[in-house]
Amino acid sequence: xxxxxxxxxxxxxxxxxxxxxxxxxxxxxxxxxxxxxxxxxxxxxxxxxxxxxxxxxxxxxxxxxxxxxxxxxxxxxxxxxxxxxxxxxxxxxxxxxxxxxxxxxxxxxxxxxxxxxxxxxxxxxxxxxxxxxxxxxxxxxxxxxxxxxxxxxxxxxxxxxxxxxxxxxxxxxxxxxxxxxxxxxxxxxxxxxxxxxxxxxxxxxxx
Amino acid sequence: xxxxxxxxxxxxxxxxxxxxxxxxxxxxxxxxxxxxxxxxxxxxxxxxxxxxxxxxxxxxxxxxxxxxxxxxxxxxxxxxxxxxxxxxxxxxxxxxxxxxxxxxxxxxxxxxxxxxxxxxxxxxxxxxxxxxxxxxxxxxxxxxxxxxxxxxxxxxxxxxxxxxxxxxxxxxxxxxxxxxxxxxxxxxxxxxxxxxxxxxxxxxxxxxxxxxxxxxxxxxxxxxxxxxxxxxxxxxxxxxxxxxxxxxxxxxxxxxxxxxxxxxxxxxxxxxxxxxxxxxxxxxxxxxxxxxxxxxxxxxxxxxxxxxxxxxxxxxxxxxxxxxxxxxxxxxxxxxxxxxxxxxxxxxxxxxxxxxxxxxxxxxxxxxxxxxxxxxxxxxxxxxxxxxxxxxxxxxxxxxxxxxxxxxxxxxxxxxxxxxxxxxxxxxxxxxxxxxxxxxxxxxxxxxxxxxxxxxxxxxxxxxxxxxxxxxxxxxxxxxxxxxxxxxxxxxxxxxxxxxxxxxxxxxxxxxxxxxxxxxxxxxxxxxxxxxxxxxxxxxxxxxxxxxxxxxxxxxxxxxxxxxxxxxxxx
Ligand SMILES: Cc1cc2nc3c(=O)[nH]c(=O)nc-3n(C[C@H](O)[C@H](O)[C@H](O)COP(=O)(O)OP(=O)(O)OC[C@H]3O[C@@H](n4cnc5c(N)ncnc54)[C@H](O)[C@@H]3O)c2cc1C
Ligand code: SF4
Numbered sequence: 001x002x003x004x005x006x007x008x009x010x011x012x013x014x015x016x017x018x019x020x021x022x023x024x025x026x027x028x029x030x031x032x033x034x035x036x037x038x039x040x041x042x043x044x045x046x047x048x049x050x051x052x053x054x055x056x057x058x059x060x061x062x063x064x065x066x067x068x069x070x071x072x073x074x075x076x077x078x079x080x081x082x083x084x085x086x087x088x089x090x091x092x093x094x095x096x097x098x099x100x101x102x103x104x105x106x107x108x109x110x111x112x113x114x115x116x117x118x119x120x121x122x123x124x125x126x127x128x129x130x131x132x133x134x135x136x137x138x139x140x141x142x143x144x145x146x147x148x149x150x151x152x153x154x155x156x157x158x159x160x161x162x163x164x165x166x167x168x169x170x171x172x173x174x175x176x177x178x179x180x181x182x183x184x185x186x187x188x189x190x191x192x193x194x195x196x197x198x199x200x201x202x203x204x205x206x207x
Numbered sequence: 208x209x210x211x212x213x214x215x216x217x218x219x220x221x222x223x224x225x226x227x228x229x230x231x232x233x234x235x236x237x238x239x240x241x242x243x244x245x246x247x248x249x250x251x252x253x254x255x256x257x258x259x260x261x262x263x264x265x266x267x268x269x270x271x272x273x274x275x276x277x278x279x280x281x282x283x284x285x286x287x288x289x290x291x292x293x294x295x296x297x298x299x300x301x302x303x304x305x306x307x308x309x310x311x312x313x314x315x316x317x318x319x320x321x322x323x324x325x326x327x328x329x330x331x332x333x334x335x336x337x338x339x340x341x342x343x344x345x346x347x348x349x350x351x352x353x354x355x356x357x358x359x360x361x362x363x364x365x366x367x368x369x370x371x372x373x374x375x376x377x378x379x380x381x382x383x384x385x386x387x388x389x390x391x392x393x394x395x396x397x398x399x400x401x402x403x404x405x406x407x408x409x410x411x412x413x414x415x416x417x418x419x420x421x422x423x424x425x426x427x428x429x430x431x432x433x434x435x436x437x438x439x440x441x442x443x444x445x446x447x448x449x450x451x452x453x454x455x456x457x458x459x460x461x462x463x464x465x466x467x468x469x470x471x472x473x474x475x476x477x478x479x480x481x482x483x484x485x486x487x488x489x490x491x492x493x494x495x496x497x498x499x500x501x502x503x504x505x506x507x508x509x510x511x512x513x514x515x516x517x518x519x520x521x522x523x524x525x526x527x528x529x530x531x532x533x534x535x536x537x538x539x540x541x542x543x544x545x546x547x548x549x550x551x552x553x554x555x556x557x558x559x560x561x562x563x564x565x566x567x568x569x570x571x572x573x574x575x576x577x578x579x580x581x582x583x584x585x586x587x588x589x590x591x592x593x594x595x596x597x598x599x600x601x602x603x604x605x606x607x608x609x610x611x612x613x614x615x616x617x618x619x620x621x622x623x624x625x626x627x628x629x630x631x632x633x634x635x636x637x638x639x640x641x642x643x644x645x646x647x648x649x650x651x652x653x654x655x656x657x658x659x660x661x662x663x664x665x666x667x668x669x670x671x672x673x674x675x676x677x678x679x680x681x682x683x684x685x686x687x688x689x690x691x692x693x694x695x696x697x698x699x700x701x702x703x704x705x706x707x708x709x710x711x712x713x714x715x716x717x718x719x720x721x722x723x724x725x726x727x728x729x730x731x732x733x734x735x736x737x738x739x740x741x742x743x744x745x746x747x748x749x750x751x752x753x754x755x756x757x758x759x760x761x762x763x764x765x766x767x768x769x770x771x772x773x774x775x776x777x778x
Contacts, residue, residue: 059615068621089275119616126613133611167610171275174606174623175267183606183624188266193440193570195395204605204626206267207441207571 042087042095048102051110053079056169058122070182073173081172082165093158101125101161125162132160180206220246220471221773223493223508225478225523228326230742231514232456232464233369233759237766238512239467243773246471246506247464248495250515251322253474254301254329256457260447262297270296282306289317290707293330298445301329309661311650316664317706318518324474325457326516327709328755330445333421333453333573334598335375336752337366337386341584346748349592352546352641353718355747356728359386365760372463373454373759374430376438376574377419385416385579385596385752391424393417394574398566399601399629403576406690413581413686418574418598421454421756433462442571453573475499479659481511481527481536481738489778490536490738496657510737510769510778514762517743518547518647521714522662524725524740525649537732542725543715544648546641547666548749550708553700554676555634556683558692560601563629567603575600578633578686580751582678591674592640595751597683599633631692635679638751640671641713645705666705710754712743730765737778741765 044052053074062072073079086098108121158164173179180186184206221243224234235247257263267273276294284294286305293302303320310318321327340359347354363386370389378393396404396417404415422438423430435451435458444453451458464470473495480494482505492507513520521544525535535543575598581587582594604627609619645666653661668676680697687695705711718724721733730745732738741762743754750757772778 060620061617063617063620065617068617070620085272085275088277088279089272091278122615126615130613163610166615170606170609170623171273175270175273177266177268180267183620187570188441190440190570193394193568193572195398196567196569198565198567198626201625202567203624204603205569206605 042090042099044083044102047106047111049079049083051102051105052082052165054111054118055105055122055165056082056172058118059166059169060173071178073169076173076176076178078169078172078176081176082168085168085172086164090158090164094164095158097158098161098164101165104161122162125160129160129162133163174206218492218505219507220244221508222246222510222512222769223248223506224512224514225493226250226326226513226515226519226742227324227461227472228321228456228514228516228742229328229331229755230758230762231512232325232328232460233762234512234514234739234741234766235470236460236464237763238770239464239469241766241770242469243770244469244471245464246473246508248473248476248478248493248506249322249324249326250477250498251303251324251326251474254324254447254457256325256455256461257447257449257451260449262300263443263446263449265297265446272296286310286318287320289702290319290709293319293445297443298330301447308655311653311661311663313663313665314667315704316647316666317704318664318711319706319709320516324461324472325455328455329447329457331455331755332753333444334575334577334753335370335373335377335388335419335421335756336577336596337388338362338750338752338757339384339386341384342748342750342752345593346641351592351748353716353720353723353747356717356719356724361728362757362760362764365764366756368763369756369759371427372429373421373459373756374423374426374435375419375421375756376424378416380414380416382414382579384581384584385577388419390419391427394420394422394424394572396576397568397572397601398563399560399631400576402563403601403631403686403690407578407686410689411581411686413578415576415578418577420574422573423452423454426452430459433459433466435459438573440570440572442573444573477657477659478515478523479503479526479657481513481523482507483527483529483531483536483735485529485531488531488735490735496659498657501657509773510739512762512766512769513738513740513744514742517712517714517746518662520740520742520744521647522649522660524715526660532734537715537725537735537738539721539734540723540725542643542723545643545646546713546716547645547647547664547705547711548639548641548713548746549705550636550710550749550751550753551639551668551672551676551703551705552634552636552708553703554637554679554698555597555599555632556680556687556695556697557630557632558687558695560629560631560692566629567626572600576633582675582682589675589678591671591678593638593671593675593751595635595637595675595679597633597635597679599631601629601631603627603629631687633683635676635683636708636710636751636753637672637675637679639705639749640669641716641748642669645669647714664706668705710743710749712746712749712754715740715744716747717745718747729768730761731768739765739769 056073056078060073222245224247227249280294281288303322343355377390379387407413438452475498477496527536578597580594606623608627609623649660680699684697715725717726
């Protein structure tokens with residue numbers, strides 16, 4: 001699938017949700033974005049922070065449905081967490097691809113789009129990322145005695161923006177105090193290990 | 208540079224133990240309990256059990272980077288980082304800073320170190336399996352390396368002795384390939400694992416068992432006496448256990464030695480050299496350097512146990528030069544530093560499991576399933592020698608499955624609050640053959656910041672290991688297929704080197720002949736009778752099972768011999 005097909009597919013999925021300016025902006029998707037001097041420290045502008053926050057909230061929104069009342073990514077501090085993690089735990093390749101992703105969001109004027117258009121952009125990103133991750137031959141492996149490990153073929157280019165922001169949103173949310181307590185049955189000290197039957201609609205345990 | 212030699216008398220003990228880790232702790236316990244005054248010398252900082260496990264009780268949201276390794280930590284712990292997430296906020300502070308303690312890689316060697324009270328016993332995976340009869344005989348039968356000077360039956364009672372003290376949870380299976388031990392109640396296998404076990408027996412006649420692990424599933428009176436309590440199944444052992452529920456030098460051996468009131472301990476004290484008396488033909492003591500103040504001092508004892516971890520023990524011997532031993536203490540055979548072995552890992556397969564969707568687990572099992580060696584065993588014959596065991600297990604996917612799955616939004620969010628499908632994965636631990644060309648030595652010019660020569664590693668996997676790795680991956684895939692699992696994916700990580708198994712061993716091997724080995728059948732240096740080496744350096748072959756319980760059994764046996772010899776005035 002080439003990029004044009006991806007756009008078409010996503011547009012179809014959404015029933016033509018893209019506005020003309022969005023589609024035009026996406027046509028410039030692959031134009032090189034501003035390059036960052038090597039060794040530059042990672043920092044976000046206010047606009048970029050807002051974009052990160054809006055995307056995180058779209059990934060894990062606050063929900064108030066009767067059967068699911070739970071905070072959203074913004075409520076539990078995910079946006080600041082993402083910025084801290086990008087700064088502390090990633091090297092330049094990832095930081096660059098994260099910035100590149102944000103630049104693209106600025107190009108398509110993400111913050112000015114309506115909800116549906118924003119989701120369309122994310123769907124597009126998701127499809128694009130899938131193809132790229134496939135090329136990286138990601139594998140889950142088990143290492144050592146009891147340790148899960150993710151094996152991703154090393155390439156010079158950093159992991160794609162969508163993959164980074166999605167992983168960090170999930171990590172930040174599902175390990176936050178409010179996120180854990182709203183989503184799972186949190187048990188700090190289980191005291192035993194045993195096989196049990198899953199009850200209908202039972203939430204996962206978190207430890 | 209002998210700056211400060213106090214009166215010999217003040218610095219004199221019955222025994223000196225170098226290193227406070229898995230084997231040093233055990234040596235100190237045995238020697239003090241048998242009546243000796245012991246000085247245990249540890250190069251790293253002091254960790255007090257359990258109050259210094261400062262990350263142990265942290266809730267997930269209190270761990271700043273939530274399990275990920277920071278770029279800073281990855282740089283400081285550059286070797287440790289090769290293993291995975293050990294360098295993260297939870298356990299990183301307990302591992303050795305590789306930047307401050309560099310080593311040289313002529314060929315790559317993944318060296319994971321923990322310089323502090325308890326050494327790597329604080330972080331081990333606690334998997335504890337006996338060597339089998341064949342493991343002690345294979346070298347001689349196949350003409351590989353040299354013969355072990357002992358047999359399984361020599362060690363069997365000491366295995367029992369150590370297992371009892373340590374507390375090993377496991378299932379008796381009655382297998383020759385994986386001898387049973389003295390076990391506490393076994394932990395459960397999970398539903399898909401029970402299915403897998405049944406299928407493996409049916410289709411391949413291969414036994415599968417639950418891991419044998421040094422966690423107290425049911426503490427005995429001698430455990431509680433030391434303040435050790437029952438496992439709470441949090442599986443956060445790598446941070447240190449606040450309940451002392453898994454065995455470490457810190458939770459078990461050192462408290463036991465302290466009860467005798469005959470243990471003295473020094474921290475932040477690097478043993479740089481073993482002192483040798485040419486007249487008496489005995490070691491007299493050690494020269495140490497304080498890692499904080501650089502102050503040099505000497506300590507003296509009748510016997511010395513070297514338990515600095517296989518690589519550091521060999522380095523210490525190589526650095527102990529005298530007229531008599533120009534190539535390092537006890538190194539007449541030129542075998543000190545050679546025959547580095549380990550277990551090769553990072554190879555196996557993962558799969559998804561269909562069904563079992565009403566099955567779930569409460570609690571976190573700090574353990575895995577174990578598939579004992581089946582290659583070159585019984586009627587099986589391969590193009591390579593020896594074999595491997597697998598460790599791994601099944602679990603239901605959690606929220607992290609969302610990272611690589613399509614979707615976002617409220618339905619996506621809610622779906623991640625429920626357990627996902629079952630997945631299963633296991634990886635091999637393969638035996639490594641001894642090869643004298645796989646070695647470490649001291650760099651002739653480069654020194655660390657305390658003026659001690661740096662270690663150079665020059666070792667790599669051989670053809671036998673590489674051939675075995677292919678089979679480890681393929682056999683894992685074949686077994687998963689036979690069990691009906693789906694989406695089977697094999698892996699064989701190319702960037703794995705010797706060392707990554709963290710079972711490094713072999714650098715001062717035991718043997719029958721002083722010309723080809725360093726130690727005798729009681730871990731005594733052939734040519735310096737009052738020096739004993741009972742860490743992994745002593746190993747003549749590696750088997751494929753996790754080695755620490757064997758190191759401890761050798762230690763207890765050697766300590767028994769040493770004290771008897773001392774009493775008979777032979778030492
Ligand atoms: C993550 C992990 C998982 C593991 N899983 C398992 C497992 O499941 N099963 C198993 O059997 N094994 C396992 N191991 C390996 C196990 O930890 C080692 O085999 C064991 O700790 C070795 O004991 P040792 O006494 O030789 O060395 P260590 O425990 O490393 O202790 C050596 C001590 O000596 C000190 N020292 C070093 N040099 C000097 C010197 N010059 N002067 C003074 N002191 C010195 C060190 O600071 C250290 O405290 C694992 C290890 C790790 C890190
Ligand atoms: S799983 Fe058991 S041994 Fe491990 S930290 Fe928890 S209580 Fe301690």
